[in-house]
Amino acid sequence: MNTDNAPFNIIALGLLVVIIAVILIIFFRFVPIGLWITAHFSGVKVPVTTLVGMRLRRVAPQKIIQPLIKATKAGLVLDINELEAHFLAGGDVNMVIDALIAAQRANIDLEFEQAAAIDLAGRNVFEAVQVSVNPKVIQTPLISGVAMDGIEVQAKAKVTVRANIERLVGGAGEETIIARVGEGIVTTVGSAQKHKSVLENPDSISQTILNKGLDSGTAFEILSIDIADVDIGRNIGAKLQADQAEADTKIAQAKAEERRSLAVAQEQEMIAEVQRMRAKVVEAESQVPLAIAEALKSGNLGALDYYKLENLESDTKMRNSISGEDLKESDR
Incomplete structure (x- = not known):
């Protein structure tokens, strides 16, 4: 080796x-x-x-x-x-x-x-x-409808469906079934003359929905629709009337406020006009002594005439004073 x-x-x-x-x-x-x-x-x-x-x-x-x-x-x-x-x-x-x-x-x-x-x-x-x-049960949420008498009716439905194999491709899903059933409930309740008729015969909702063929174009075949619960909601008609009355009241109050504001504005304008007129009177009265002095200076007014004018003015003030006292006594 x-x-x-x-x-x-x-x-x-x-x-x-x-x-x-x-x-x-x-x-x-x-x-x-x-x-x-x-x-x-x-x-x-x-x-x-x-x-x-x-x-x-x-x-x-x-x-x-x-x-x-x-x-x-x-x-x-x-x-x-x-x-x-x-x-x-x-x-x-x-x-x-x-x-x-x-x-x-x-x-x-x-x-x-x-x-x-x-x-x-x-x-x-x-x-x-x-x-x-094995058919599947789809439960809808609480759906509200309003009858012709203005009473709200709330209902829940249980929809029993079976898958349609031939329509699974391109067919609508569960959301469409729920939406169509909700539309049928609203339509049925809305077409009822009184809400009591819906409460007495909830099967009318199922029959109306089934007759519409709601499973058309969906991936399911509806076998049955059962109304699980029916309750009475609000009085929508009365609420609408109350809301309308409140709205009318607010409109009337707004119009009254508008008229009041217009009256106040007119009153303020009249007061301002009176004040302007008084100012003009005071201005005219202030020119009187100057005019008298000019008349005396130019000889157009004599001394006797001036004294008569003063006496006339004194008598006028006295009469105004007496008449004012009489008015006060009459007010008392």
């Missing part, structure tokens, strides 16, 4: 082991042997190359093979390429398979293409199949 080449042989053997380990890791990374063995013994014949191709297409093989095994065990015949295409389109392959199995057990005619379309439309296809088998 050549001991000189022993270190070289050890290094070569180590490199060979590393290379073999890397090759095995890469092989098992791209070739899921365990999944292939599981599929083979489950009756799903899928080539290894197909699994490698899924790896290269960045498709997780277990998300395709596991649902395919489930479908095969349930007796469904599906194409693996369809499952992979649905996965690449963003669908949930496992949910579609569950829906197909549930539909088969319930004797519902549901094809893979239809189930895939429902899933890609954003609806829960498995839940839709369940609702198709």
